[in-house]
Amino acid sequence: MKKIIMALVAVVVVAVIGIAALLALVDPNQFKPVIAEQVNKATGRDLVIDGDISWRFFPSIGFDIGKTELRNPPGFAEPNLAQFDQAELSVSVMPLFSQQLEIGNVSLQGGRVFIQTLENGVSNLDGLSGQAQSGADAEQPAAEPSTVETEQPAPQGEQPVWQISLAGVDINHASALIIDDQAGSQTEVQRFDFSLAKFAPGEWTAATFDIVGSAGELRFDAEGKTELLIAKALDGAEFKALSFKASAKDAVNDIRNANISLDSFKLGEWSTIEFSIEGQVPDLSFTTQGATQLMVDEAVKTIDLKAAKVSADVEGASLPRPELKIGLEADAKYYLEKGLAELPSLKATVDEVAVAGNASFQSADIPVIRFDLSSDNIDVDAFLGTGNESASSQQGEDPNQAGTVGASAGADSERDTDKEPDLSVLNTLDLAGKLAVGQFKAANAHMSDVTLAMTVKNGVFELSSLDAKLYQGTIHSTATIDATGKRPTYRVTNQIKGVQVQPLLVDVAQNDTLAGSGDITVNVLGTGLAEKRIRENIAGTVDIRFADGAIYGVNIPEMIREARATLKGQKAEYVKEEKKTDFSSMSSTINLGKGVASTNNLDIDSPLLRINGQGSTSLVNETIDFAVNTSVVATSKGQGGKDIDEVADLTVPIDVKGNWSEPTFSLNLAQLLKQNNELEQKAQREVERGLEKLLGDKAKDDDIKKAADKLLKGLFN
Template sequence: MKKLLYALLAVLLVVVVGIGALLALVDPNQFKPLIAEQVKKATGRELVVSGDISWRFFPSIGFSLGKTEFRNPEGFAEPNMVQLESAELSVSVMPLFSRQLEIGNVSLHDGRVFIQTRKDGLSNLDGLGQQTEVKAEPSVKDEAPVAEPSTQTEPKAAEVWTISLAGVELVNASAVIRDDRAGTLTNVSALNFNLSRFAPGEWAQAEFDITGLNGEMNFSAKGATELFIVPELNNAELKNLQLSALAKDKVNDISSVTLALDKLKTGDWSSVTFSAKGQVPNLTFDAKGETRFMLNEAMDVVKLQGLVLDSGLKGATLPRPEMAVKLAADADYDVKQGMATLKQFKADIDEISVNGNGSFKSADIPVIRFAVKSDNIDLDAFLGLDNAKKEEEQTQTASGNGGQAGQAGSAGTATQAAKDQEPDLSVLKTLDVAGTVELGKLKAANAKLANVLVDMKIAKGVLTLKQLAANLYDGSVKAQATINANGKLPTYKVSKQIRGVQIQPLLVDLADKDVLAGKGDITVNVTGTGLAEKRIRENISGAIDINFADGAIYGVNIPEMIREAKAKLKGHSTEYVKEERKTDFSSMTATLKLGAGKASTNNLDIDSPLLRIDGNGETNLVSEDIDFTVSTSAVATSKGQGGKGVDEVADLTVPIDVKGNWSDPKFSLNLAKLLKENNELEKKAHKEVERGLEKLLGDKVKDDEIKKAADKLLKGLFN
């Protein structure tokens, strides 16, 4: 027993003597030049240890490091890339004999990192890790010595070491990330991190908090989680992850952002909840959601299942003061392909509900594909156009025309500027988009459509509407169009076929104009350059063929005008009951030719049981002026519009002038042309005038001077 005690005392004495010798004979600060030299070789940068390096032996062997600076190359705004005020590290000795590496608490105080990218593109991170050249000792390239046969047995496989860490403490760290090319600056003023005892196969607690400034935005965040490293050190897990953050500048106030995750393990599903609340210019939001999340074991595919997002929005930029937005979907993201896929999504934006799928592939020109469906979309209500129209009508009714004259000039200038402004189509050159939209019902610009199908594509600066099909007002429409944005001005080509559409309710809904009724077929083929309203009117060319049946023209009663012409020809006053100002027809056909800022026709033909109408003329697409002449022939019949009174002027051709503009067309009887085109009527009219003069003047009508005056009067009436 005494021998054992002596042996232990001897060992203790050796240790004490060894430690004393180490403290007396070995000054760790003498290794500073060696450390600096090795860092220089490894990184090409200088390491300056200005603080002391000191040993620590209780309760474990370790050292503490004073102020240390890792230099930047010349030409950067700060001399140091990394600096530390102090650091501590210790290792337990006895476990080493059992192949156990037990590291004590690692503590780093007042660390600072500075990263800069200069205007010339050079960064202080460039060149790190490039070792400086070290001259190698010359080697002898003689014949390799023959290995002596060994009688020793093969060594056993290395035993596995176990590693544990008492903790990591990062206290009051800071960082600056500065990009002079982009003009951005992020300043992390305080970063604290703490990791509890950490060992493979055990759960460790981690916490952090951070505050800083990104540009003019102050931000802060904090979080906590539990970390698990498997014994093989080839995988890790998280659980109970909690993150929260906020940010604020002069115009933005993100008051709360939260994220909670129950666990994170590759190949397993995790439950995630999140929320965000705050205010940006003209918009206040309050959003929350949840999803199931999985990262595959290869860590290159992320899956979201059962994603639900519910957000309330308020702001002046919205179509209405308050809106509710809901989204439900499944999603995948393939890291290698850069492909995000949205599966079976459903989005509800107030009363608008859409569903479908889509994908986004990251590339120099992003590739987007989509298929969207909805039962009913009312764009007018969604965009607030219905309310805006009602408010405008109420304002006009309340104020009349008074008080608006002072605003007319500026409003007119603004309107004209808008008409001259080309839309910015540069985005068409930056996208590769293709997809379809199917709508059960659609209301837009007060027009009502059903069974809408849109098939479109954007590629290489060209928007192609491959198909637009819909049912509207008892008929149908099909259209194709292209817009090419690659030239100085965009060009377009449109073809459209409208079949069996009831024109009257369509015009009333679209333009609030009740000027035409009937069942119509319209074929449109037009091209043009420029999409500003003014350029469209000036440059559009092509043709529009119309074919209407069983309708009426509102605003003019041609049979009434025929009876008026008859009365005037007889010198009688028009004694009849005023009828509705409309002209019925059984068919109307015309071809409108577009070009040089005008729309013209020379083959207007309107037929009815009572009338035959031919017309020609033009309208200016820029000024909206109208200049048409309509020649009307009455058909002998005692039935139909006009009744028996028209029989007396059967086969009479009555010319009617259509003047004015689109918003206020004017219809008038061209009496002079009427008489010229109907010689018998002109002769009869002359006789009626002469007879009237005889009754008025008696024998004086034969006087030469009076005859000259009468002839002059007649010429004025009939020319």
């Protein structure tokens, strides 16, 4: 026993003498020039070690390094690419004999990294590989490959595998600054702290980090923790219990809380991720949360999301409603190399509006978006809160407030009608897709079985087709909006067939003046999408063909009877009848241009009447000026059952004036009387010719002329 103790004492004495000799005879600071030279050869940069290098012997052999700097080339804003104030590293010696590398705690204090890209594209990271050499070394030719074959030792069985462990890593008060003079951007990390607990391949360890920084005016901070496992063969890694919390703020944005949690992560296996974000952006505040199943394939080429669900509550004056509830459910796959996201199953809701289908997104300078969506019902009026505007406008209003309200509305209208919509988004998208809607309502017009196809590319919106059922008829439309010029231009075509006009007018314009089955063809174009410019600049034609209808608000047969009574100096017999004029067909071509809609071929036919007219209406002032001529062309009972055979040859001129909301209909008495005088003069000439044939020279007798005049006056009075 005594010998064993003496042997141990001897070993300790030898170790102490060895350490003492090492401290006395070997100064680690003498290696500074050698270290700097080797770093310069490897990186082409100067390494400056200002602090001392000192040995450490407890609890393991290692060393401490003081302030150290890796220099930048001349011309950059800071002298150093990287630097630190203090670094520590130690290694246990005895385990090395058993192929075990046990590294003590690695500590780095006050580390800093500075990266800059100049306006000419040169970066202080260029040439760090050491390949850009100069001088004699750069001019020396490459050495000829050796032809001497080195004898390889025969394998002696399986070589032992080194086992590596690390007591921990601590990085405290590190910082970084990244400047890009080309892009005019700057990102700074004011503080970065990181810690890793005891680490060994094949064993779980814990890691935490904390970061504070800024990007331009945006200040951010984040903290997180996780558990980490590195495979024993160092060829894979796993995470679990990951949590991440961050916030960011600048002059207009405030992301107060962003939280992400991940239960576990391993390549090729599904993970569960949950998140929540609360904050505010200009004119909008939001709270959102979501969850999904996540998998990254082992080749790290695709990311799969399964059963992703996201919900958000948003508030803001810029929204169509003060508050909105938004929901999204989808399966998705993202191809990393292509930058392509595919959503084969997608369902999105905004309050009561819901759409479903599939979509894709291609990341590019101008994103490429494709979609094919459908919805059972979309009520735009209910969504925007405009569905009851017309009804409320027809209800009674306080007469004391009408003037004030009207003046305010007029002022707002004057401001808004001259404002062009912002179509800049059309220059930022490459979009194409289809949408199908079972029931659709907009501007109080009802449609069903709606299908549309549209594209947006290079600043041009194109509605290649819109088809729907509309009030017992059909509609087919196309439209183009080109926003590439100073002001947008547009072209619209509509083909409406078999539509019941009256219920459409009642819903859209609260006007029941016209009824019938209608075909309408619209072909218009113009410049400017502000309401005022549309009215002033729209040009084109509107072709109308109606059948089996009526014009409400005017009873033309009744006006004919009044006209006949007027010519006779009598008063027409009053008959209680509905104020409408039936017709079997109506046609007109309306020409649009210079703020005016005009026609010269208005034609309305019925078995009894022929109506033709011409005139115009101002699209700007909404005034009407039409002249309509009505003729009786049959000898039958007229509308209302009154006999009007006696006026079968009479044409009644009617003036339509006023405005769109309150048109007025009146007889043109001047034209009527002129027509009566012309008929009387024509009849007078015919009677005189008849008398001459019958009586010869006696027809010139004054008594015979008086008798003929009396007969004619009885006919026209």
